[in-house]
Amino acid sequence: MAASLSDHPHHHDHAHSDVPSDPALRTRTLESLLTEKGLVDPAAIDAWVEAYEKKIGPRRGAEVVARAWVDPAFKARLLSDATSAIETFGFLGREAQHIVVVENTPAIHNLIVCTLCSCYPWGLLGLPPRWYKAAPYRARSVIDPRGVLAEFGLALGEEVEVRVWDSTAEIRYLVLPERPAGTDDFSEAELAALVTRDAMIGVAKVEAPKEPNA
Amino acid sequence: MNGVHDMGGMHGHGPIAPEQDEPLWHAPWEARMFGMRRGGTFPPGFNIDRWRHVRELIPPYLYLVRSYYDHWYMSYVAALLHSGMATREEIKSGHAAPGTAKRNDAMRPDQVWKTQKTGGVFARAIETPPLFAIGQRVRARNINPTGHTRVPRYVRGKVGVVQLHHGGHVLPDSNAHLQGEAPEHLYTVAFSMRELWGPEASPRDEALADLWESYLEPA
Numbered sequence: 001m002a003a004s005l006s007d008h009p010h011h012h013d014h015a016h017s018d019v020p021s022d023p024a025l026r027t028r029t030l031e032s033l034l035t036e037k038g039l040v041d042p043a044a045i046d047a048w049v050e051a052y053e054k055k056i057g058p059r060r061g062a063e064v065v066a067r068a069w070v071d072p073a074f075k076a077r078l079l080s081d082a083t084s085a086i087e088t089f090g091f092l093g094r095e096a097q098h099i100v101v102v103e104n105t106p107a108i109h110n111l112i113v114c115t116l117c118s119c120y121p122w123g124l125l126g127l128p129p130r131w132y133k134a135a136p137y138r139a140r141s142v143i144d145p146r147g148v149l150a151e152f153g154l155a156l157g158e159e160v161e162v163r164v165w166d167s168t169a170e171i172r173y174l175v176l177p178e179r180p181a182g183t184d185d186f187s188e189a190e191l192a193a194l195v196t197r198d199a200m201i202g203v204a205k206v207e208a209p210k211e212p213n214a
Numbered sequence: 215m216n217g218v219h220d221m222g223g224m225h226g227h228g229p230i231a232p233e234q235d236e237p238l239w240h241a242p243w244e245a246r247m248f249g250m251r252r253g254g255t256f257p258p259g260f261n262i263d264r265w266r267h268v269r270e271l272i273p274p275y276l277y278l279v280r281s282y283y284d285h286w287y288m289s290y291v292a293a294l295l296h297s298g299m300a301t302r303e304e305i306k307s308g309h310a311a312p313g314t315a316k317r318n319d320a321m322r323p324d325q326v327w328k329t330q331k332t333g334g335v336f337a338r339a340i341e342t343p344p345l346f347a348i349g350q351r352v353r354a355r356n357i358n359p360t361g362h363t364r365v366p367r368y369v370r371g372k373v374g375v376v377q378l379h380h381g382g383h384v385l386p387d388s389n390a391h392l393q394g395e396a397p398e399h400l401y402t403v404a405f406s407m408r409e410l411w412g413p414e415a416s417p418r419d420e421a422l423a424d425l426w427e428s429y430l431e432p433a
Contacts, residue, residue: 019291019306023284024243029308030287031246033300034254036310038317045249047323051330052248053238094334100378100402115222115366117266118282123330127248130240131232133282139224142368142421143411151230162419166222168364169383169400169424170262170336203232 057126060091062195066188069179096123096172103176109160110175111202113141114167121172125197152203175200180208215360218274223368244283251286253321257297263390267362268292338397340382350376353433362390365429372409373433378402399427
């Protein structure tokens with residue numbers, strides 16, 4: 001049997017003790033080595049980066065949200081079986097194969113976190129923001145979600161129930177935000193343009209449009 | 215393991231400090247590291263749970279100061295060293311040891327999209343009936359394994375209510391140690407903030423965590 005990683009508590013110390021402290025230099029050195037050993041194709045690196053820069057981002061989640069706002073049957077399916085509902089868009093993929101969508105209402109506010117690492121619905125929201133992966137958000141969301149939301153400028157009334165979803169497994173959560181007032185005559189595409197990444201994590205609401213839809 | 219990665223409930227890490235108009239990458243090397251992790255070759259049997267375990271083995275004094283994609287660098291290097299796929303000298307120099315045969319099985323660019331689309335499925339058919347039902351009260355067991363686990367410390371010993379049942383999912387505690395997928399029923403359990411954090415906590419709010427069956431007992 002392969003030796004347990006836990007039996008080698010110092011292997012990371014070996015890994016970093018004599019490499020350059022500048023991560024740009026260290027990672028360039030690693031890419032050179034992997035390329036030379038045939039362990040990575042630099043063109044595959046380019047392709048992964050391009051996929052997440054150009055194709056996989058929060059516009060995907062916004063499309064799903066806008067559809068739910070205009071199509072009650074889709075919304076019902078999304079809330080009962082998000083994985084199959086979202087596959088109608090072709091958005092399932094790594095870090096978004098098993099999905100649960102939770103609905104914000106005037107009475108309930110949902111917030112997504114991963115306290116143990118940084119699990120995030122990459123396939124629906126793309127690359128996670130730095131704050132989502134950093135210690136302050138991971139530490140405090142589950143003990144003081146109202147304080148965390150206040151730091152994002154979102155003050156919730158005491159009557160609102162806050163639900164914090166800690167993504168400890170491969171289930172990826174997406175918040176279905178409340179549809180803002182004043183958008184009755186908006187098209188699905190216009191609605192999607194209002195939806196932000198932060199609203200789908202649950203640290204913001206979708207803002208009502210500033211001007212009437214002309 | 216009771217590591218620094220298990221952050222839920224800690225104080226003292228400072229403000230959240232979200233950035234306005236945050237860029238996708240904060241430096242070009244982050245994108246290269248991201249692509250290496252996604253497209254690079256890993257040791258046989260390597261999996262996402264093992265990846266998370268390697269990351270949580272980063273010493274606490276480094277875990278807290280190194281950035282996210284630097285964690286990826288450290289974890290990939292640790293996996294290469296531990297498996298013998300690279301030596302310390304190679305990692306340091308960026309060049310393969312003389313006489314090393316070049317492999318030809320790295321992921322190709324035309325395989326990237328399919329890998330993105332089909333990877334990361336962890337639901338597994340499971341024949342044993344679930345021990346718990348939606349609405350049932352359960353207690354997260356007070357377990358403290360030294361290996362990988364996904365039951366956060368802040369729910370251990372606490373009583374919650376089963377909110378969702380997801381069917382069988384690969385068990386990280388086994389998979390991370392290359393001991394098989396050992397799928398178990400997976401549940402989302404809702405804990406009241408008062409149960410988790412005491413009488414000063416909000417009477418209305420709750421935190422929910424995804425917990426495998428062996429993490430739970432009837433309450």
